[in-house]
Amino acid sequence: MKEPDPSRYVLRLFVTGQSVLSNRAIVNIRKICEENLAGRYELEVVDVSKHPEIAVAEQIVAAPTLIKQLPEPLRRFIGDMSQTERILVGLDVKKAGT
Amino acid sequence: MPPSDQILSETAETARLYADNAELRTRLREAEETLNAIRNGEVDALVVEGHSGAQIFTLQGTEAESNQFRGDILSQISDAVVAVDNDQHVTYLNYAAERQYGITASEALGRHLNELWTGEWSSPADEDAATKALTDGVCWRGETRHVKRNGETIHVESSVTPLQDPAGSSIGSLATIRDITDRKRTELLMLEQKHLLETIAKGRPLDECLANLCNAVTRLSPRSRACVLLADAARKKFHRSIAPTLMPSFGQALRDAPIEEESMGTCGDAVFSSTQVTCADIANETRWSPLWRELCLSHGIKACRSAPVLNTNGEAFASVMLCLDEARSPTQWEQRLVEFGTSLVAIAMERDLAAQSLLEAKEAAELANKSKDRFLAVLSHELRTPLTPALLAVAALEQDSGLPAEAREELAMIKRNIELETKLIDDLLDLSRITTGKLTLNSELVHLNEIVRDVCEICRSQVQEQGLTLDMSLDPKAGVISADPARFRQVLWNVLKNAIKFTPMNGRIQISTTRTKDDICEVRIQDSGAGIPPEVLPHVFNAFEQGGSGITRQFGGLGLGLAICKALMDLHGGSIHAESAGAGEGATFLIQIPGKLLTATARIRLTLPDAAPPLPSLRLLLVEDNADTARMLSRLLTRAGFTVLSAPNVASAVAIAKSEAFDVLISDLGLPDGTGHEVMKQVRTLHKVPGIAMSGYGMDEDLRRSHDAGFVEHLVKPIQASQLIEAIRRVLR
Amino acid sequence: MKAKKVSSPKAVAPKVVTLPKAATGIQGLDEITQGGLPAGRPTLVCGGAGCGKTMLALEFLVRGATQFDEPGVFIMFEENAAELTANVRSLGFDLDKLSKQKKIVLDHVHIDRSEFEETGEYDLQGLFIRLGHAIDSIGAKRVVLDTLEALFSGLPNHAILRAELRRLFRWLKDRGVTALITGEKGESSLTRHGLEEYVADCVIVLDHRVQGQISTRRLRVLKYRGTAHGMNEYPFLIGERGFSVLPITSLQLDHFASRERVSTGIPKLDEMLGGKGFFRGSSILVSGTAGTGKSSISARFVEAACQRGERALLFAYEESAEQIVRNMRSIGIDLEPWVKKGLLEIHASRPTLHGLEQHLVLMHDMVQRFHPDVVAVDPITNLTLDRDDSEVRATLMRLIDFLKQENITAIFTSLTTGGASTTAPEDSQVGVSSLMDAWLLLRNVEYNGERNRTIYTLKARGIPHSNQVREFVLTDKGIDLVEVYVDEDRVLTGSARISQQERARAALDLAKQSQQRKERQIASKRKAIQTQIAILQAEAEDEETELKFTIAQELLRQQTAQKSAQTQAALRGGVITKSSKPAAKS
Structure with missing residues (x-):
């Protein structure tokens, strides 16, 4: 099996319907990804209000919740993704030149 | 921190602050009560009065709830x-x-x-206006088009509002976008419908209307093509197909497609069952025969919907088929187009049927009319033919100076009666021609007074016979009218003759002309005769009605005269009226006709005397099978200085034409071995000579035929020698 | 003018709005709450660790799903589904099966502070969605959140959490589910994080105390808006069949009084009881000192019931089931076949294992399950150790009433101690004896170097019974009663308290007593008897017999005065005072 690209990010954002928090989180995380991970990320947005079974399987309690599936280790973030620095640190994003 | 918790902590803080102050213990208690109330969930909102006025905090909704609420509103x-x-x-x-x-x-x-979409602006100005509005921080509202991700274009009406944060700086904009595609499409649909209805209303051929319809459908829905199939009368098969937007082979293949329970395709089904039928995936429609599936698929039809066109009895007599280029159910819009198609097909077909039956009715009526005309013509011909030789003989005798005086009187009586007979026949023929609108006037400018004088002259002898006084009072300014002189004369003569007829001995007839207005000339003929009873007055111009049956018996005649007058005056754009104070009070007839003031030049030309130059010695070929007529004419013409060659039939006429030279052909039309037309045609191949036709038939159709054959003149029998000579003069001019 | 008629206002009876309730199906709890928990509203159940919150909550769901056709959702924050399922399997709750039948949904909400980072505002909509999904998936009417407070340790932002909890409770009400929320007991408040603030409708507190070696579980309905509810603490048990509360409510004395008679299994004893035995549904006390044959009588009674084809339940607090079967076999009572047949169940346990309430709850529970015709408790005294009498009485009364209501004939044995000689044995049992319909006294009599068992019917309501003392013989063939000779001790025991005092004095001053004095004593006793309740009035006819015994005793005492004085001290015992402890237990 092919070794996954260690610089590749697989993120899943779990939101609940069209709430303001959901919207904000999507906008924010997409912006963060585009600015920092352009071309090397996959972002899947899951509306758990449409797929409650996923909420159960992924142990979603707080919303929005972001799960970084790759690279390892798996990490969770909750909130509207407005604290960019925290997310970048949490995602272990190495910015070019730093 | 959600507002509720903030307030909780603030209220608790207040409580603590107030606790130290004994005076404020009351307020402390209040604060505590409030706090408890909040804790118990009994408070929905809290009004906090401070230096900067009262502030209202809502405790009820949490962040999530208010978000939910906002979301709910917008989502709705x-x-x-x-x-x-x-x-x-x-x-x-x-x-x-x-x-x-x-x-x-x-x-x-x-x-x-x-x-999400790409905007398409109706004009660059619109785009500029929108951009400017947003940069200026004001709203913009307008119509534009959006091309969606799937390539579909929609018409939208959008309203864009700039968004600002509380500090007033721009944070983006908010657009409310209404899809008005349906409205736009409906507008287009109405427009197409209008055009189609116009086409139909104009009575364009059915095929053209239906082809237009098919084209309109494709314009309204670019991925749809329509096809109209018309069932035969038995509704057993389709006998016509109109599919201009599909390949011709498709339409041909559909022709004669059967209509039955296990029909091929949706059209047959639709007509058979009188319901709309859809096939959303032709490729997988197993009920269809493979042949039919293949036909559709090879023409790029993946799905279709057919609707029957019903007549008033609810029977389907046609089908409208909407073909789609992908396998899916038709959209609402497409279904609407099908209905649009069926309603228009129904209208077009109805209109077509109506036009057809109208045409048939018209043809039938025309046919009936034609046979009536033919009958009249034959009748008048048959009545006239025997008169011609008699009249010619009378004319010949009159010129015989050796005739005794009493014979001459009898001769005059014979002539009058023959002329009366001829007149009656002419009236009958005239009336039928005028009433069917087949009479055309040969109008020219004539002096009214001259015509009046002519008519009075004609009647003078009769006036004298009856011992009547005829007063003429002619207005010199009566001037010139545009009229067919012969016909106008006929009107005046009829009226005057009438007056003479109904005015007893020693009576008085006054005739006057005036120009009443600049452009109306009037002839007034007043008599002191029998008068017209009031109950008859309205009917005097009706055909075959004289002043009651008694009058008819007393004075004879068919009573066609005034009817002809009325019809002729109508043709001239003038009028004729009768006035009478009652029986025995005399009657007045008023004839009005548009008049003209002549320019000097016209006056001069008109006043020039019509010089009748002597005819040169001409050779005439007279073809006449009736020996009497031929002999009489020949004698009269010879006397007038012509050289007459006679032939009794086509063969001898052609033989003469081949051997002899002549200047004018005069031919009877009904000949034993052919017609005068044949003679004319053959003669014209040999000589460039004008021809004069003579016939008992005087209908327009007869005149036209003669003209077609090459005759310049067509004279209706009985013919007087003078008429013939005048005609010869005319053809040689 | 017509007077305007003023119609009298219609008598508007104040409408008693009974809150809709969701029956829990839990033994006793529905009685305390007059029908169950407030339907469509949340109830808080709080208490310390291990107090049975989860069990109560779970049983509420399971019973709802199985008995009331109300499917339920169990959201657990601490255990996972597998653990919970395993834990309750022993109680006969098959959660796997119920899940498969779509009657129950289990969802374990796991939230671990260390696993995530907060990056701005959030809400708990994820939890709402899971809950909503679970409810919708089975059309749940009941919801349990166990223990919601776990969220406080999981989520650092308590402000958000509190706001969301408020929303959660409102949401639960809106959904119309009957919710049960458990909360951990706090130090100064009902729950550690003040969940009681959010639940205004019903609060139930559970308590688990261990005093000495005895554990006691109690339940109290602290608050129940709109419903009168018992304010007491009620003992409860987590038994084999789940949660069981014993509500100490007084039953009305409206139970059916049977006229049918039940044989004691001992023909001679039946003879003493009007030849037919006891009334069915009556309660019988058999008291006596150790070794007087109480267990044998109750065992025989049970055996006889089984022989009649009836079902019997024997609660044994002194011996194990095996011991009982073995020992009884030695006197010709064979219980084993009945056990095997399922007609008889023997429940043997250490009385110290639980408090009295626990035992009573257990009995109550078993009786309800087994539906016996006959119940034997051997001995009831062991359960009443160390208790305040009034409490024991009340609790026992509840049990006895319950048995009567079920028309179960019950036999209770009671151990009397021989130590306190100043009080008559019957007196010592007044606490419970007044609850009993019949009372048999057993006594050992040592006479001529022989120790004999005697039996005497002290009371038998509604039954004409012999007041004679019989000798009670245990052989390997069984139990038999034989006529006895006059015995001075028997005479004494047949007396009431007043006469006993007289006799006590006489025993100290035997020589001085004259025939006259004896007669005076008898007269005074007769007077005392007349004032006594119905039990002693029935004895009046035997007054004469007693006199004969007195005379005989006098004669005897003259012969063996010295010896008799010593013996009396030993035999007149059987007095149990309130504070007395058993001198010995077997």
Whole structure:
């Protein structure tokens, strides 16, 4: 099996319907990804209000919740993704030149 | 921190502050009560009065709830709502927007607006106005088009509002977008419908109307093509197909397609069952025969819907088929187009049927009319023919100076009666020609007074016979009228003759002309005769009605005269009226006709005497099978100085034409071995000579035929020698 | 003018709005709450660790799903589904099966502070969605959140959490589910994080105390808006069949009084009881000192019931089931076949294992399950150790009433101690004896170097019974009663308290007593008897017999005065005072 690209990010954002928090989180995380991970990320947005079974399987309690599936280790973030620095640190994003 | 918790802690703090002050213990208690009330969930909102006025805090809703609430409101708006930040990245879209652009919020949020749609502006000015409005921080509202991700274009009416944060700086804009495609499409549909109805109303051929309809359908829905199939009378098969937007082979293949329970395709089904039938996936429609499936698929038809066109009895007599280029159910719009098609086909077919039956009725009526005319013509010909030789003989005798005086009187009596007979026949023929509108006037400018004088002259002898006084009072300014002189003369003569007829001995007839207005000339003929009873007055101009049956018996005649007058005056654009104070009070007839003031030049030309130059010695070929007539004419013409060659039939006429030279052909039309037309045609191949036709038939059709054969003149029998000579003069001019 | 008629206002009876309730199906709890928990509203159950919150909550759901056709959702924050399922399997709750039948949904909400980072505002909509999904998936009417407070340790932002909890409770009400929320007991408040603030409708507190070696579980309905509810603490048990509360409510004396008679299994004893035995549904006390044959009588009674084809339940607090079967076999009572047949169940346990309430709850529970015709408790005294009498009485009364209501004939044995000689044995049992319909006294009599068992019917309500003392013989063939000779001790025991005092004095001053004095004593006793309740009035006819015994005793005492004085001290015992402890237990 092919070794996954260690610089590749697989993120899943779990939101609940069209709430303001959901919207904000999507906008924010997409912006963060585009600015920092352009071309090397996959972002899947899951509306758990449409797929409650996923909420159960992924142990979603707080919303929005972001799960970084790759690279390892798996990490969770909750909130509207407005604290960019925290997310970048949490995602272990190495910015070019730093 | 949610407002409720903030307030809780603030209230607790207040309580602590107040606790130290004994005077404020009351307020402390209040604060505590409030706090408890809040804790117990009994408070919905809290009004906090401070230095800067009262502030209201809502405790009821948590953040999530208010968000939920806001979301609910926006989601219920049926218009699409999209918010973007300053970089045109989507920050919000509601459910309607998700549906409208076929994208989910989670896909769209954070993406550039271009990924939702591409705008198409009706004009660059619109785009500029929108951009300017947004930079100026004002709203913009207008209509534009959006090309969606799936390539579909929709018409939208959008309203864009700039968004600002509380500090007043721009944070993007909010657009409310209403899909008005349906409205636009309906407008187009109405327009197409109008054009089609116009085409139909103009009575254009059915095929053209239906082809237009098919084209309109494709214009209204570019991926749809329509086809109209018409069933035969038995509704057993389709006998016509109109499919201009499909390949011709398709239409041909559909022709004669059967209509039965196990029909091929939806059209047959639709007509058979009188219901709309849809096939959403032709390729997998196993009930169809493979042949039929293949036909559709090879013409790019993947799905179709057919609707029957019903007549008033509810029977389907045609089908409208809408063909789609992909396998799917037709959209609502497409279904609407099918209905649009059926209603228009129904109208077109109805109109076509109506036009057809109208045409048939007209043809039948014309046929009936024609046979009536033919009958009249034959009748008048048959009546006239025997008179011609008699009249010619009388004319010849009159010129015989050796005739005894008493014989001459009898001869005059014979002549009068023959002329009366001829007149009656002419009237009958005239009336039928005038009433069917077949009479054309040969109008020219004539002096009214001259014509009046002519007519009086004609009647003078009769006036004298009856011992009547005829007063003429002619207005010199009566001037010139545009009229067919012969016909106008006929009118005046009829009226005057009438007056003479009904005025007893020693009576008085006054005739006067005036120009009443600049452009109306009037002839007034007043008599002191029998008068007209009031109950008859309205009917005097009706055919075959004289002043009652008694009058008819007393004075004879068919009573056609005044009817002819009325018809002729109508043709001239003039009028004729009768006035009478009653029986025995005399009658007055008023004839009005548009008059003209002549220019000097015209006056001069008109006043020039019509010089009748002597005819040169001409050779005439007279073809006449009736030996009497031939002999009489020949004698009269010879006397007038012509050289007459006679032939009794076509063969001898052609033989003479081949051997002899002559200047004018005069031919009877009914000949034993052919017609005068044949003679004319053959003669014209040999000589360039004019021809004069003589016939008992005087209908327009007869004149036209003679003209076609090459005759210049067509004289209706009985013919007087003078008429013939005048005709010869005319053809040689 | 017509007077305007003023119609009298219709008598509007104040409408008693009974809150809709969701029956829990839990033994006793529905009685305390007059029908169950407030339907469609949340109830808080709080208490310390291990107090049975989860069990109560779970049983509420399971019973709802199985008995009331109300499917339920169990959201657990601490255990996972597998653990919970395993834990309750022993109680006969098959959660796997119920899940498969779509009657129950289990969802374990796991939230670990260390696993995530907060990056701005959030809400708990994820939890709402899971809950909503679970409810919708089975059409749940009941919801349990166990223990919601776990969220406080999981989520650092308590402000958000509190706001969301408020929303959660409102949401639960809106959904119309009957919710049960458990909360951990706090130090100064009902729950550690003040969940009681959010639940205004019903609060139930559970308590688990261990005193000495005895554990006691109690339940109290602290608050129940709109419903009168018992304010007491009620003992409860987590037994084999789940949660069981014994509500100490007084039953009305409206139970059916049977006229049918039940044989004691001992023909001679039946003879003493009007030849037919006891009334069915009556309660019988058999008291006596150790070794007087109480267990044998109750065992025989049970055996006889089984022989009649009736079902019997024997609660044994002194011996194990095996011991009882073995020992009884030695006197010709064979219980084993009945056990095997399922007609008889023997429940043997250490009385110290639980408090009295626990035992009573257990009995109550078993009786309800087994539906016996006959119940034997051997001995009831062991359960009443160390208790305040009034409490024991009340609790026993509840049990006895319950048995009567079920028309179960019950036999209770009671051990009397021989130590306190100043009080008559019957007196010592007044606490419970007044609850009993019949009372048999057993006594050992040592006479001529022989120790004999005697039996005497002290009371038998509604039954004409012999007041004679019989000798009670245990052989390997069984139990038999034989006529006895006059015995001075028997005479004494047949007396009431007043006469006993007289006799006590006489025993100290035997020589001085004259015939006259004896007669005076008898007269005074007769007077005392007349004032006594119905039990002693029935004895009046035997007054004469007693006199004969007195005379005989006088004669005897003259012969063996010295010896008799010593013996009397030993035999006149059987007095149990309130504070007395058993001198010995077997």
